[in-house]
Amino acid sequence: MAVRAAVAGASGYAGGEALRLLLAHPEVEIGVLTGNSNAGQKLGALQPHLLPLADRVLAETTPEVLAGHDVVFLALPHGQSAAVAEQLGPDVLVVDMGADFRLKDPADWEKFYGSPHAGTWPYGLPELPGGRAALEGSKRIAVPGCYPTAVSLALFPAYAAGLAEAEAVVVAASGTSGAGKAPKPHLLGSEVMGSMSPYGVGGGHRHTPEMIQNLSAAAGERVTVSFTPTLAPMPRGILATCSASAKEGVTAESLRAAYEKAFADEPFVHLLPEGQWPATASVHGSNAVQVQVAYDEAAGRIIAISAIDNLTKGTAGGAVQSMNIALGFPEELGLSTIGVAP
Ligand SMILES: NC(=O)C1=CN([C@@H]2O[C@H](COP(=O)(O)OP(=O)(O)OC[C@H]3O[C@@H](n4cnc5c(N)ncnc54)[C@H](OP(=O)(O)O)[C@@H]3O)[C@@H](O)[C@H]2O)C=CC1
Numbered sequence: 001m002a003v004r005a006a007v008a009g010a011s012g013y014a015g016g017e018a019l020r021l022l023l024a025h026p027e028v029e030i031g032v033l034t035g036n037s038n039a040g041q042k043l044g045a046l047q048p049h050l051l052p053l054a055d056r057v058l059a060e061t062t063p064e065v066l067a068g069h070d071v072v073f074l075a076l077p078h079g080q081s082a083a084v085a086e087q088l089g090p091d092v093l094v095v096d097m098g099a100d101f102r103l104k105d106p107a108d109w110e111k112f113y114g115s116p117h118a119g120t121w122p123y124g125l126p127e128l129p130g131g132r133a134a135l136e137g138s139k140r141i142a143v144p145g146c147y148p149t150a151v152s153l154a155l156f157p158a159y160a161a162g163l164a165e166a167e168a169v170v171v172a173a174s175g176t177s178g179a180g181k182a183p184k185p186h187l188l189g190s191e192v193m194g195s196m197s198p199y200g201v202g203g204g205h206r207h208t209p210e211m212i213q214n215l216s217a218a219a220g221e222r223v224t225v226s227f228t229p230t231l232a233p234m235p236r237g238i239l240a241t242c243s244a245s246a247k248e249g250v251t252a253e254s255l256r257a258a259y260e261k262a263f264a265d266e267p268f269v270h271l272l273p274e275g276q277w278p279a280t281a282s283v284h285g286s287n288a289v290q291v292q293v294a295y296d297e298a299a300g301r302i303i304a305i306s307a308i309d310n311l312t313k314g315t316a317g318g319a320v321q322s323m324n325i326a327l328g329f330p331e332e333l334g335l336s337t338i339g340v341a342p
């Protein structure tokens with residue numbers, strides 16, 4: 001029997017992408033949709049690409065309207081999920097696409113988000129070591145941030161295999177949808193089109209502690225991450241270029257072998273053939289992750305590059321994949337690795 005799923009934040013980018021995927025999921029029936037400033041509007045006016053749901057009217061986001069569902073997806077701004085989630089019963093699967101429950105260390109949360117820590121939920125990145133076991137049967141899922149998804153998948157095999165020193169340098173480009181749909185001056189077309197620009201430089205981006213958390217767990221020691229995000233003139237996609245010093249004795253062959261082993265059985269992660277490089281256009285609208293790794297012998301560095309769609313594998317696709325595991329559905333149900341090109 002199909003599960004009934006509500007989506008809170010259905011007027012936003014993450015909520016809209018969750019609905020696009022859930023419409024194609026054979027075991028999900030779409031229940032209540034909620035918004036905030038757009039409550040009372042028809043979804044068709046806000047998300048015209050979701051034609052089958054065009055006549056649905058958005059309700060206010062309250063625990064009362066979200067009650068009575070098997071699954072509730074929360075696509076709300078940071079800090080808004082905990083108050084809703086705590087009023088949803090323990091039998092409801094709550095999948096939080098926001099940041100509230102991703103970090104384990106309350107000090108990290110307080111430093112980067114500036115509010116009290118709400119708690120820590122099982123983390124929705126199944127490909128990490130032990131990732132699936134943490135999600136099986138869980139009733140709470142913290143979906144990772146989009147950059148941490150791309151970076152963790154690019155680098156964890158090198159750390160899990162003991163090939164990389166405990167310092168990583170990451171420069172990642174994101175499409176503008178990563179910043180959400182609410183209007184912001186730096187996202188005006190005239191600011192973004194034809195230009196690339198960095199932000200959050202110098203260790204200030206809130207995804208840094210999440211990357212450190214994931215890579216340190218894979219390495220078994222604390223890994224430092226110097227992360228520089230950049231904004232790219234495209235609606236979707238993240239290209240993460242990551243590097244770390246190679247440990248003594250690493251070769252191109254041992255590196256390749258570690259990545260082949262890590263991703264051999266992964267349905268969504270595609271380690272590209274040698275000589276091919278990830279590109280955001282190849283994963284547009286798909287839950288696929290492209291990864292490539294190289295050894296820069298002269299510099300003694302491991303270079304790992306990944307491409308994801310920030311809204312699909314980076315948010316809503318990762319959320320549906322994790323929901324599938326939590327509910328005991330086949331992990332790939334309702335998700336595609338087929339992109340849209342050109
Ligand atoms: N965009 C991305 O690539 C990613 C986003 N996320 C996370 O998903 C969540 C949503 O992001 P995104 O969709 O991009 O943002 P949007 O700005 O596009 O959407 C935000 C949604 O939250 C609703 N909302 C705004 N304020 C409140 C409030 N005070 N209470 C309840 N609902 C509110 C909005 O409703 P209304 O429009 O009706 O006002 C809208 O539906 C965030 O936590 C974000 O961090 C995670 C990974 C990647």
Ligand SMILES: CC(=O)N[C@@H](CCC(=O)OP(=O)(O)O)C(=O)O
Nearest residue numbers: 098099145146147174175178179
């Ligand atoms: C381009 C852009 O602005 N991207 C967002 C990342 C969005 C995301 O994944 O993150 P959260 O769920 O943690 O908000 C940013 O850098 O803040």
